[in-house]
Amino acid sequence: MDIIKKRIGVWGLGVSGKAIASYLLSILPPDKKLALLDQKNEDIVQKIFAPSTSLIFFKDPEERSLFFDAIDYVIPSPGIDLATLPCPEKIFPEIDLFATAWHKPLIAITGTLGKTSTTHLLSTLLATAGKKVATGGNIGIGMLDLVSQQATTDFAVLELSSFQLEHAHLVAPDLAIITNLYPNHLDRHKTIEAYLEAKLQLIFHQNEGQQALIPLALAPRIRADKRLAHRPIAWFSTTQLKEKQNPAIQPDDTIFTFDENGSCIETDHTGKIKKQLLAAQKIPTLSFKENWLVLAAALHLLSIKIEPLLSSIELSLPHNRLEPVATIDGVAYFNDSKSTIMQATITATKALAPRPLILLLGGVSKGVDRTLYLKELESLSLLICFGKEAHALAKAAEELRIKTKICQTLEEAVSAAHHTARAGDAVLLSPGGASFDLFKNYEERGDRFVELVQQLKKEKSLKH
Template sequence: MKRFVILGGGESGVGTALLGKAKGYEVFVSDKGEMKKKYKDVLIHHEIEWEDNQHSEHKILNADIVMKSPGIPDKVSLVKQIREADIPIVSEIEFASKYTDATLVAITGSNGKTTTASLTHHILKQELSIGLAGNIGDSFAKQIMEEDYENYVLEVSSFQLDDIKYFKPKIAILTNITPDHLDRYDYKFENYIASKFRIVENQTEDDFFIYDADDPVIESWLNSNPIKSKKLSFSLTKVVENGAYIKDKDIIITVDNNQITMPIKKLALDGKHNVKNAMAASTAAHLLKIRKQTIRESLENFQGVEHRLENVLRINKVQYINDSKATNVNATYFALESMQAPTVWIVGGEDKGNDYKELFQFVNEKVKAIICLGVDNAKLMETFGNMVDVIIETQFMSEAVKIAYKIASAGDNVLLSPACASFDLFENYEDRGRQFKEAVRKL
C-alpha cells in the first residue's frame, strides 16, 4: 500500500485525504498549526491518521507521494528534505484530476479569477452538471469523490500550478498578470509569469486558451512562447476574430463564426474589469454550447462575490463598499477606477512591496480622504500625504468605519480596498471584510 502524506489540514488537504483513502492509499495528514475542529472530526470519522501543531519528520519522509497545501512555500526546510529524498510532491488539483474524466475549465490570473470562476459556474450550472472548486468552495478532491460532476470550474492560483505535472484543463482562462506574491518567486516577475502560464503547458490542439489581449505581459509572453491550444482572446480596445470584443456598447462574442451580442449596460456588475470577466466567462460558456439566451440572462442576474466590490449598506445617502479581497495594488486600481462618486478610501495592511504609482490618477480625481488601516502605515502616509486633504491612521476596523462615517457626506462612497494582505491585523481577507460589514451595520 502506497503511503500518501498530506501537509496542511485545511479544505484542500482534508479533501485530498478522503480521496486518497478511497483510492487505496495509506494516508497521513500533518499540519504545523492548529487544525480546525470540523476538519479533525472528518479525519477521525474516516479513520485517517493525522497530527497538528507539528510535522513529525519520521512520519513524513517515508512517504511515496506528498501533497502540500499551496500556502507552504518551497523554501521551507521540510519541503527541501522531501525533494532531496526524491519523493514526488503534487498539488490537490494534480492529484484529484487523475480520478475524473470531467471537462475542466481552469481559471487563473492575478485579479478577477474568483469573480470569473463564480460567474462561469453561474452560467454553466443553468444547463450542465457542474462543480466549483480549486481556491473556492468545497475541495476539488472531495467533490470528485462525493458528487462526481461531469464538469468543473476551478479557480487555480499560481501556487497550485507550481506543483502540477500532467494537469490539463479543456478550457484555460488567464484573466491578467500583474506583480503579486513575488516573495514566493525570488522577487522575479518572470518566475511568477511562467508559473501562471503552466495552466496551458499540457494542453493540446483540442483544448482552448482564453486570455486578455489588452494585457502587455500576456501578449509578450505568447509572442515568444508558442502554445498548442486554440487561442481565444478578449479585449476592450481591439477587434477580436475569435473571442470577445466591444462594438458600440455591445459585447460581441465569436466562436467558430457563431456570434452572441450582449449590451454592456445590462451586465449586473459594474466596472471595466467586470466587462472583461463577463467576456471570459461567456466565451467559455459559448465553447461549451450553452444557449445564447441562458448566457445573457445569467450575466444580467449574477450577484457578484462576497468581499469583491460588495455593496454593504447605504446610510445617510453614503454607499459603503467592501472590497477586502483587493490584496494587491492592481485589484484596488480596478476598484478606484469604478468609483463614480467622491470616495473615502480605507487602505493598508501587510505591504508586499507595493508600488502605488498607478493609483495616483484616481486618488487625485476621486479620493477625498484616506484612512490607513495597518500596523505600519508610514509608507502610505508618505506616498499619499500630499494628495488628499485628510489622511488618518488607525489599527481598528471599528474606528476606521466611524472616522469614515464622520468624513463622508451625502452622495459619497466609503470604500474598503486595502491593496495589501490582511495578516497584520486580521486572520485573512474574509475576516477583514466581515469586520468591515459588522462595523458598518453598527453605525
C-alpha cells in the first residue's frame, strides 16, 4: 500500500509525533495536506513546524471527529490508547511507516526489562566494531528521524515498546530481540496474553533468513502459536539445557546459555556445546549478567565476535539506569528512575547487595499488583514509599514486617533517606512504577532526584 497517496493524519505531537509529522512533510507531494490532531493550540504547532500551507490542524478532543472524517489513515503517537477508537481500520502505526522507508539492516529490541540497556550497549559495541549505527525508537529519539541518516548507516537499532508494536503488520527486522516478559502495562493491554501478542508483532512478519533471539522461558508460548510453531529460533537461557528437557526446542534451533564456569556459550538443540562466545572472566560487571548473554548472542548472530570489542571500549549504562550520583558522608546515592516495573527494582537491589539499602519506591502500577513482589524486599534497611500509591504499598510492606516510611513527594523521600542513612549505606531511587503521578516521565523523575542529591552534597560542602 502506498500510504502517501492517501489522506494522512498524525495524532499527538510528542517526540514520536513530531518525528512522524516532520518525515511526512518531507515526502508528501506539494498538493497533499497533512492533518494534525493535538491538545496544543494551533499557533504552538505552527511554531514547531514553521509556517506551512501543508498542515491542517485539529484541536483535540473538540475536533477529533472532524479529524477522523478528513483522513484515510491515522499514525498515532505510541502513548495514545486506541482501544476505544471507533475506526481501528484507519490505524497505520509509526513502526510500519518506518518499515516502508528503511531499507538497510534493522535490529529491533523489545521486552519488559533491560531493553534500553541492551539497545544502548549493542549500539556501542556495533560502533566499536566499525559499524555506522543509527539508534532510536523508545529511547527518546523518534525512529523516523533516523531515515535521513540511511545513506551513511550500516544498521538501525530500535528499542520498541508494546505500544509501538501492538498494531504492526509490516515491520520485519533482520534481527529481533525480546529480552524478557513480565506483567506490565495491563491497564492498557488488560491481559499478559495481549501484552505478549503485541511484543510478538516483532517476529510475526519476519521473512526466511531473518533471525529472532528470544528467552527460552517463552518457548512453550511461542511454539503454541501456529504462526511460529516451526520456524528456527535462537533461544537464550541463564541455565544450561539438558537433553530432551524442552520439547518446544526444534532441531534447527540454537541455544545461548552459560556453562558451568559462567562463560557465555552457544549450543545446539540438544545442549551440546558448539562455541564459547565470552569467557566468564571477561564478562563486564557493568549491567546484569543476562544482558551480556543477550549481547554476546546478538553479535554472534551478526557474525561479530564480542571479546575483541570489550578490550578496546569504555562502556557506560544509559542515564537513569543504576547510575551512581554521589557519595555523601559515606552514603552512596543511585539513580534507577528507569525502573518502572518491580522486577527491575528487585534486580537493582540485588546488584547493590550486600550493603545496607534504603529504597525509594513510588510511581503508579500500570494495572499490575506490585504488592505481590514486596516479599523480595524484606532485607531492606528501610523502604520509603512516595507518591500516589505510597499508602497502599506501605501497608502491604508493613504486613511483611518491612520497615517503612510514607512520603508524599520525591523531595520528602530524599530528605527522609538522607536523615536516616549512615556511612556504608546506599540510597536507591528505583521506583518500580511509572512516573505519571508526580512527573512527566521517568527522565524528569531521575533528573529531579539527581538535582536533590547534588543539592545535599553542596549543602554538605558549605558546612566545611
